[in-house]
Amino acid sequence: MKRFFALFQIPASVMDDWKKNTKPDEMKAASEKMMRDWEKWTKAHEKSLLDRGAPLGKTKRVTSSGISDIRNDLNWYSIVEAESHDAAAKIFSDNPHLQIPQAFIEIMEIPPLPQM
DSSP, X not given: OEEEEEEEEOOHHHHHHHHHHSXXXXXXXXXXXXXXXXXXXXXXXXXXXXXXXXXXXXXXEEETTEEEEEOOSEEEEEEEEESSHHHHHHHTTTOGGGGSTTOXXXXXXXXXXXXX
16 A cells, blocks of 8 residues: 545635635534534545644745745645555545635655665
């Protein structure tokens, strides 16, 4: 079995619009539904989930010029185990994250470290 890193993304502008244009009670209901859907998805795929993941917070960028605060579209991560890259991607095809407009999930293989 191979390991894969899943990176969940939502355009920052989509989140800004949602927060600006959604009533608090609608926002609460949508968030609660998303959490229920996530729990259901997690149970359905628990055998493949090595690390169910967590939300990603504010970002610092480090370059040779220094450190700066930046904003990006990264939202969450998970790590799964699957036979192939295609099989790993299929695990996420029914993920509730994809209900969010313009949201997407990128799946990357985590290759073994080379022997030194």
